[in-house]
Amino acid sequence: MSIREAVESDWPGIWALMEPIVRAGETYCWDRQMDSGGARELWFEPVPARVCVAVDGDRVLGTAQLHPNRGGGGNHVANASFMTAQEASGRGIARMLAAHVLAEAAAQGYLAMQFNAVVETNVRAVALWQSLGFRILGTVPRAFKHPVQGLTGLHIMHKDLTEGTQ
Numbered sequence: 090m091s092i093r094e095a096v097e098s099d100w101p102g103i104w105a106l107m108e109p110i111v112r113a114g115e116t117y118c119w120d121r122q123m124d125s126g127g128a129r130e131l132w133f134e135p136v137p138a139r140v141c142v143a144v145d146g147d148r149v150l151g152t153a154q155l156h157p158n159r160g161g162g163g164n165h166v167a168n169a170s171f172m173t174a175q176e177a178s179g180r181g182i183a184r185m186l187a188a189h190v191l192a193e194a195a196a197q198g199y200l201a202m203q204f205n206a207v208v209e210t211n212v213r214a215v216a217l218w219q220s221l222g223f224r225i226l227g228t229v230p231r232a233f234k235h236p237v238q239g240l241t242g243l244h245i246m247h248k249d250l251t252e253g254t255q
Contacts, residue, residue: 090182092189095140095152100129102149103142106174107132114236116211117170118243121236132170137197141189143173143182150174151182153190158203167199167250171214183214187221195250207244208233215244223248 095103104125111128114121119131133140138156142149151173158168169190173182194202202223207215209228219225223246231240 090143090145090150090185092141092143092185095133095142099142099144099149099152100125100133102144102147103132103140103152104128106149106152106177107172109175110172116208116214118206118233139193141186141193143186150177150180151186153186155190155194155197157199158205165198165200167194167197167202168205169194169202183217184221187217191221191248191250200249200251202248202250204244204246206233207246208235209242209244210235210238215246218246218248221248222252 107128110116111119111123112121120127132152132154134154134156138154140152140154143151151171153169153171155167155169157164158166171183171186171190173186191202204218204223207218209215226245226247228242228244230242232243233241235241
């Protein structure tokens with residue numbers, strides 16, 4: 090398996106892994122009825138955003154996007170999103186994508202990475218981010234309508250990318 094920058098021809102594979110996640114509505118604050126075009130517009134933001142894919146041969150098993158969390162005076166803090174194909178779960182793809190994106194963010198000069206909306210019931214993601222040094226700064230209560238568990242919180246998570254380099 091390898092991780093590389095996404096190209097236009099990757100979109101069908103990205104959407105194939107993304108669509109079940111979007112439809113389930115358990116981990117992203119996206120419209121569950123979103124179509125491929127709407128998802129593509131959200132995922133492939135303009136530069137300086139970057140998208141990468143984890144591939145096994147021609148098969149897309151995971152994808153991540155990296156971009157500034159905010160513009161202007163906040164553009165030194167990165168934000169990222171990750172999705173892994175359900176059938177590839179448990180193979181370490183999310184961890185490999187995360188390591189790749191964190192290294193890319195640091196190389197691009199970002200000083201930190203912030204996640205604005207990690208669904209608190211997404212315990213695997215929360216555990217992964219914490220194992221990689223992210224801290225929960227706070228939780229917005231009842232900010233996410235989980236289709237199974239009802240109203241749940243959204244964590245704001247942060248990692249300083251300069252720790253150990255000063």
